[in-house]
Amino acid sequence: MRDRVVVVDDHEAVRETLRDLIEGHPRFEVVGEAESMSQALRVVHEQQPNLVLVDLILGPGPHGIQLTKGIKAQLPLCPVLILSGRHESLFAEQALLAGAAGYLMKDDAVDILFDAMEVATAGKIWLSGSMLRYLLPTSIVPTATLGDLHDAVDRALVAELQRGNRSVIGLARALSVAPPRIEERLVAIQHKLGLPSRAALYLFVG
Amino acid sequence: MLHDVQTSVTFTTEGLTLEAPAGARRAEPGEVPDVLVATGPVPSPRSPRVAVLAVDAPVALASGADLACTTEELNRDPAGLLRQAWAIRRLTRPLADDPDAEWLAALQREIHADELALVRRHTPLGRLTLEALGNGARFRVAAPASAVEEAVGLTDADGLIGASLADREPTWVVAVVSRDGAEWVRRALPVVRAAVDARDRATLADRLAEARATTKHHDENIRKLLSVLTHDLRNVFFPIQLALKVLERQIGTPKQMGTLARSVATGSDLVRRLADATWVFGGEAPKRHPSDSSDLAEVCAKVQKRVRDRYPDAQLNIVDVVAPKVVSFSEPVLEGIVHTLVSNAVAHGGRAHLTCSYLPDGSARVLVRNEGRLPFNDLAQIEPFQHRARGGLGLGLYAAHHLAAAQGLSLTVSNAADGHVEAVLTIPAEPTAEPGSTREAPPVE
Numbered sequence: 185m186r187d188r189v190v191v192v193d194d195h196e197a198v199r200e201t202l203r204d205l206i207e208g209h210p211r212f213e214v215v216g217e218a219e220s221m222s223q224a225l226r227v228v229h230e231q232q233p234n235l236v237l238v239d240l241i242l243g244p245g246p247h248g249i250q251l252t253k254g255i256k257a258q259l260p261l262c263p264v265l266i267l268s269g270r271h272e273s274l275f276a277e278q279a280l281l282a283g284a285a286g287y288l289m290k291d292d293a294v295d296i297l298f299d300a301m302e303v304a305t306a307g308k309i310w311l312s313g314s315m316l317r318y319l320l321p322t323s324i325v326p327t328a329t330l331g332d333l334h335d336a337v338d339r340a341l342v343a344e345l346q347r348g349n350r351s352v353i354g355l356a357r358a359l360s361v362a363p364p365r366i367e368e369r370l371v372a373i374q375h376k377l378g379l380p381s382r383a384a385l386y387l388f389v390g
Numbered sequence: 391m392l393h394d395v396q397t398s399v400t401f402t403t404e405g406l407t408l409e410a411p412a413g414a415r416r417a418e419p420g421e422v423p424d425v426l427v428a429t430g431p432v433p434s435p436r437s438p439r440v441a442v443l444a445v446d447a448p449v450a451l452a453s454g455a456d457l458a459c460t461t462e463e464l465n466r467d468p469a470g471l472l473r474q475a476w477a478i479r480r481l482t483r484p485l486a487d488d489p490d491a492e493w494l495a496a497l498q499r500e501i502h503a504d505e506l507a508l509v510r511r512h513t514p515l516g517r518l519t520l521e522a523l524g525n526g527a528r529f530r531v532a533a534p535a536s537a538v539e540e541a542v543g544l545t546d547a548d549g550l551i552g553a554s555l556a557d558r559e560p561t562w563v564v565a566v567v568s569r570d571g572a573e574w575v576r577r578a579l580p581v582v583r584a585a586v587d588a589r590d591r592a593t594l595a596d597r598l599a600e601a602r603a604t605t606k607h608h609d610e611n612i613r614k615l616l617s618v619l620t621h622d623l624r625n626v627f628f629p630i631q632l633a634l635k636v637l638e639r640q641i642g643t644p645k646q647m648g649t650l651a652r653s654v655a656t657g658s659d660l661v662r663r664l665a666d667a668t669w670v671f672g673g674e675a676p677k678r679h680p681s682d683s684s685d686l687a688e689v690c691a692k693v694q695k696r697v698r699d700r701y702p703d704a705q706l707n708i709v710d711v712v713a714p715k716v717v718s719f720s721e722p723v724l725e726g727i728v729h730t731l732v733s734n735a736v737a738h739g740g741r742a743h744l745t746c747s748y749l750p751d752g753s754a755r756v757l758v759r760n761e762g763r764l765p766f767n768d769l770a771q772i773e774p775f776q777h778r779a780r781g782g783l784g785l786g787l788y789a790a791h792h793l794a795a796a797q798g799l800s801l802t803v804s805n806a807a808d809g810h811v812e813a814v815l816t817i818p819a820e821p822t823a824e825p826g827s828t829r830e831a832p833p834v835e
Binding site for chain 2: 195197205271293
C-alpha cells in the first residue's frame with residue numbers, strides 16, 4: 185500500500201509535475217492537490233493523507249507555515265514537508281517549530297525529494313546538513329539523556345515527538361493536556377537536556 | 391553718497407526739554423514725528439511709525455519703548471540716540487508700511503554693482519532687500535534660525551552695532567547698523583552673506599536629504615522587484631526540473647534531454663546569481679551568524695555538481711586536502727562564492743582546478759585556478775556588451791567580493807606567474823568579532 189500524498193502549491197505547473205514525478209515512485213501516490221490554505225485544509229480533511237508537501241509561499245494569502253499548523257491541528261501525526269525557493273536559513277527553524285517534518289529548497293529538491301519523503305513518513309525530521317549543524321551544533325553537549333526524564337507527561341511528550349507529532353495542539357490532544365501545560369513541559373524538557381532551542385529539541389528527540 | 395539720503399530725524403518730547411541736535415529737528419505742530427522722547431510710560435495708542443526713546447525710565451522698554459537711556463547719555467549724544475531709536479522702530483515695522491522706498495534706491499545706488507550682484511546671486515528668490523535708514527542700513531534675509539547665531543557671531547568682527555532677530559518669524563535675520571559712511575555697508579555684507587550661505591546650506595541639505603530619501607525609496611523598490619523576480623523565476627525552473635526527471639525515467643537520456651538539462655541548469659544558475667546580486671546591491675549581503683557551519687567537502691561537491699550540470703564538458707579537478715573540513719561560516723554563501731569562481735574559470739578558461747587546503751594556523755584556503763586566457767582586468771570591471779566575447783560582465787566577481795567581505799572572508803584574484811588567473815578565498819580559523827563590512831570589499835589585486 186502506497187503512502188498517500190497531498191501536494192499544495194499555488195503554481196499549477198509545479199503541482200502537475202510533482203504529481204507526475206511522485207506517481208512514478210512505487211512508494212507514493214498523490215491523492216489530492218490544493219493551491220491555497222483553505223482548499224488544502226479541506227483536501228487534507230477529506231483525504232487523510234500520510235504526507236503533505238507544502239509550498240512556503242501560497243500567493244498573497246496565508247503561507248505554508250500557517251498551513252502547517254492547521255494541518256498538524258487536524259492530523260497531528262501527518263508529516264508536512266515544506267518546499268520553498270526561499271533559503272532554509274530564513275525559514276527552516278520556523279517550519280520546524282510549526283510542526284513541519286522538514287524544509288527543502290527548490291534549488292535542491294529535485295534530487296533529494298524522495299529521500300526527504302521517506303524520512304518524513306518514518307516520523308523523522310529531514311533537513312540539510314548545514315541546517316542540522318546550525319540548529320543542533322556539534323558543540324552542544326546535552327546535560328541529560330531522555331532516560332533522565334521521570335515525569336510521566338514528559339515521557340509521553342517525548343514519545344509523541346518521536347512519532348512525529350510536533351504541534352502543540354496535536355500534542356495537547358494526544359495527551360489530553362492543555363496547550364499551555366504542553367508549552368511549559370516542552371520548555372522544561374529543553375532546559376533539562378541543555379538544548380539551545382525548541383528546534384534543537386525536536387532534532388535531538390527525533 | 392549717503393548724504394544724498396535723508397538723514398534728518400524729527401522728534402518731539404514729553405516731560406523734558408531737548409534742543410534739536412545736528413541731524414535732527416523738532417517736529418512741527420501736527421506733524422507725526424519719527425521719535426518721541428519721553429520720561430514716562432509709553433503713550434497708548436501710538437502710531438506704529440513713531441519710535442519711543444525712554445529717558446530715565448528703564449521699565450518703559452517692557453511697555454513698548456524702542457530704546458532707553460539716561461539723561462546723561464542723552465545729553466552726551468542726542469543725535470545718535472535719536473537715530474538709534476528711529477532705526478530700531480523701523481526694524482519692527484513691516485516693510486510694506488515703509489514709504490521710504492527712495493532710501494532703498496539711494497542705497498542701491500551707493501553699493502557697487504558687483505556687491506549688489508553678489509548679494510542677489512545668493513538670493514535667487516529675491517527675498518533679500520536692502521534699505522537705507524538714516525545713516526544705517528537694514529538687511530533682511532530669509533534664513534533658518536541657525537543663521538541667527540552665525541550672523542550674531544560675526545557682528546563684533548564686522549563692527550556692527552547690533553544684530554537681532556527683530557521679526558517674530560524665525561526665518562528672518564536682521565542686521566542693524568548705525569555707523570556713518572558707505573564703508574560699514576560693505577562690512578555688513580559678510581554678515582548677510584553668512585546668513586544667506588547658512589540658508590542656502592540648509593536648503594541644500596534639505597534637498598540632499600530629500601534626494602537621498604527618494605533614491606533610497608527607488609533602490610528599495612528595485613531590490614523588492616529583484617527579490618520577487620528571483621522567487622518567481624525559481625517557480626518557473628522548478629517544474630521544468632521535475633518534468634525532466636519524469637522524462638528521464640520515461641524515455642531515458644537522449645541528446646535533446648541533455649540540451650534541456652543544461653539549459654535548465656544554466657537558467658537556475660543565473661537565478662541564483664540574481665539572488666546573490668539582489669543581496670549585494672540591496673546592501674543586505676548576509677553577515678556571519680555565530681551558529682554558521684559549513685563542510686567544505688560538501689561545498690565543493692555541490693559546486694562540482696552545479697558546474698558539471700551546466701558545463702558537462704568542463705574539465706574540473708578538485709583537490710581536497712586533509713580534514714578538518716568544517717568551518718564556521720555560512721554554507722550557502724561559501725557555495726555561492728566558490729561556485730562563482732569555479733564557473734568563471736570554467737566558462738572563460740575551459741579548465742579549472744579547485745583546491746582546498748588548511749594552513750598551520752587553522753585557516754582554510756580555497757584556490758581556484760583557471761588555465762584559460764581570460765585577460766585579468768576584465769574580471770574587475772563591468773564591461774559593455776560589445777566586449778562580452780572576451781569576458782564576462784564581472785558582476786559575479788563583484789557580488790562574490792561583497793558576499794565574502796560581509797562574512798569576514800578574504801577574496802583576492804590575481805595573475806599567476808604563468809599568466810593563469812588565480813582566485814584565493816581565505817577562510818579564517820576563528821571568525822573575527824565584527825563581521826566584515828559590505829561597504830568596502832577587498833580590493834582586486
